[in-house]
Structures are given as structure tokens and as C-alpha cells.
Amino acid sequence: MNDALKATGSIRRRLTVQLLSGAAILTIILVFIVRSFSQQLAEQSQDNILNASLTAILDASSIQQGEVTVDIPYSAFSMLSNLSNDRVFYRIDQDGAFLTGYADLPTPKLRAAADTPTFMTGTYQDVEIRMVTATRLLALEGRPIELQASIAQSRNGQAQTLAEISNMVMLFGSGFFVMSAIIALLAAQSTVGPLQRLAASVSRRGPHDLRPVTATVPEEMVPLVQSLNQFIQRLDTSLTRSEDFIAEAAHRVRTPLATVRAQAEITLRRVDKDENRAALKEMIRAIDDSSRAAGQLLDHAMVTFRTDHLERSRIDLAALVRECVDRLQAVAALKDMALTYAEIDTAQISGDAILIQNAVRNLLDNAIKYSPMESHISIELTVEAPWLTLSIYDQGLGFPKTGAERLTERFERGDNVGGIVGSGLGLTIVDEVIHAHGGNLTISNNPNGVGACVSISFPLP
């Protein structure tokens, strides 16, 4: 049946992958946003300081004795110094001609407007720099003089701070991802948990357990469980109906068969001709066969019903077997057979007495049926924890060497039966009864000589 079922992936895996992908995307976005935000902040603060420093320089410029004087204040550079010892460059031009500072410091192509400083990023002396340029107009003897000042700072400190922030963000991001992964795994597990529990509770059931599923399940699974229960209910109804039908049919067949058999026996006594007698004997045998089959079918239907709804009680197996042996003594006596029963004192088990009686009767019936006249059947009860075992040894034909394990299947008979009447249901009944009680049926041949040995073991309570 499993072959017909095709699984399309696993819900747990799918859910875990989806949650993990979501967490990974969120982590990447988070890392990216935090990094670019901190970069912006760092750039902004560097620009602000550069601008303040430039303003201080331009403010310090004046005209003294007919000459432009730029007395760069200490504060203009001190505010730029930081822990990473970034380098600072400056340059001042008067009317487009270099005045002081670093003569080769590149100035912006566009002339900076008086009130708006121009920022640019470039490379100077092999280091990346951020530079701000602004102009100031001074008046010398009624003539305007344009003073352009640029101040630049290398970006090592900023890069270092950014690297630190990046490391920290990566660390937090990884932590966030690991936590999300754990939460994703737990979430996936808790989602499929009820499904697994439902599957386990259904598959733990015995083959005849057709009770409705009552396990509590999440809302989304209620329709599934309802459909399952409806299906179980339909199956139960149809099984019960067919068992009832078999029982009823067997009962209806057996009664007229008994009448026909009685009539055939009476006729047999009256008939002298050999060929007629042979035909009547054949007829009686066929009736016996049918009658036995009807009886066994009836028993089988009863056994199936009772094993489905097994009601256990304390049973003394020793007494139960003794009663069966006593009942069959008369049948054994017809074949001059001796039944000996070695019982033990305590042989308590828990189970359905009617079912176990039926099983024991079938085993004794086989032992008598498949054994020759004047032979001996020995019945033994032994306790070997955790099992209580009933063994029946006979001196008959023994089981066939091959295919003996198939004899517990319905209507299977061995090739050793000859003309012995039977329907092939006895061992099926025994097997079903024993398994419903959690025990085992062992079919073998007597290790110490001829004949069969059949054992049934029950777990001790």
C-alpha cells in the first residue's frame, strides 16, 4: 500500500526552509541598513567637523596693513584630531592664486559659492580624503578680494569605525540568524507534532481496532480526523454486517445439513448394493465437510467479532484446558486414544475464556483427527517467565516438511490430510485468538519421535 503513496516533500522541511530563508533575508536587510546608516552618520559627522573647522579658518582671515592675513586658530585643527590620527591638509588661495598650505592639494573644479561650502571626496598623497571648500570676500582699499579655503582630512578613522560597526552588526546579525533558526526548527516541529502524534496513535492500533480517533488535534486537522472516523465507522459497519451475514448463513446451512445427513444415514442402513452404499458414504462425507465448514465459519465469525472487542478477565488456563480435555475424552475414546494432561497449580492469564476455549478445542481436535488409532496425546502446561505455554504432542502424521507456516491462513490444509474431514480454518482461529491475547503460536514436529507438537504461549499477567 505504501508503494502507491507518493510523498511530495516534507512539511517540516518546507516550513523550516521557508522560515530560515525569511530569517536570512531579514538578517541581510538588517545588516545592510545598519551599515549604511552608520556610514551616513560617520560621513555626516566628519562633514560637520570639517565645515566648522573651515568656518573657523575663514573667520580668522583679515586684512592687516594692506595684506591678507590668515591666522589659523589652534581650535580649527584640534577639532579634527581623533584617536586614529587622521591626517589633515589645508590650502588657502587668494583670488585664485595659492597663498598658504599644501600647494598641490587639488581644489574643486567649480568655484565654491560664498555661503555654501562644497564637499568632495578624492585621493591625496595616496590616502582617501574628504574635503570642504568655501570662499570669503574681503575688501582691500575698496577692492574685493576673494579668499578660498579648503580643508581636507583622511578617512582612516572613519573606515576603522565603520569596520568595527560592521563586525558588530555581523555578530548581532549572526546571533539573530541563529536564534531565528532555532525558533524556525521549534516552530516547524510544533506544527508537524500533532500530525506525527495522530499518525503514531493510528499506526499503533491493532489490525482489528476500529474505534474512532479521539486524540485532540488542532482546528485545521479536525476535518481530516472527522473523515478518518467516518471511514472507520463505515468499515466497522460493513465488517460487522459481513460477520453477521456469515454467522447467519452458516447457521442456516448447518441445520438442513444435519437433517440431510440423518436421512442419508438411515438410507445407508437400508441400502445393500455396494455402489449405492459407496455413493451414500461419499454423500455423507461431503455433508460432514460442508457441516464442518459451516461450523468453523460460524466460529471464525464469532472469534473475529470477539477479538475485535476483546474483553479480558482472569482465567485459570489449567482448569480451562482440563475442561476441554475432559470434553474430548469421548471423541478420543472412539479411536482408543489416551489423552494425558500434565497441569500445574497456578496458570492465571488475562483474556477471553470463550476464545481461548475455542482455540484449545481446535488444537485438541487436530491432534485427535491427525493421529492414528490407539495413539497417545500428551498435553503440558509450563511456565517460563514471561510466558505460560500450552504444548500438545501427538503421535500422528506430523506437519508437512514444507509450507507448514502457511497452514494458519484461511482454508489452507496440508497435503497430509488424506480423507480426513476439515475446512482449513482451525489453525486460523487459533492464530487469531492467540495474537489478540499478545501470545504466539508455534507449529513444529515432535523432536523426540513421530507426530506434531503445537504450542501456544500467553504472556503472564
Ligand SMILES: Nc1ncnc2c1ncn2[C@@H]1O[C@H](COP(=O)(O)OP(=O)(O)OP(=O)(O)O)[C@@H](O)[C@H]1O
Ligand atoms: N496435529 C496435527 N498433525 C498433523 N497435521 C496437522 C495437525 N494439525 C493441523 N495439521 C495440518 O494443518 C492443516 C490446517 O489445520 P486446521 O486445523 O487449520 O484445518 P483442518 O484441521 O484441516 O480443518 P478444520 O477447520 O476443520 O480444523 C491441516 O489440514 C493439517 O494438514
Ligand SMILES: [Mg+2]
Ligand atoms: Mg483443524
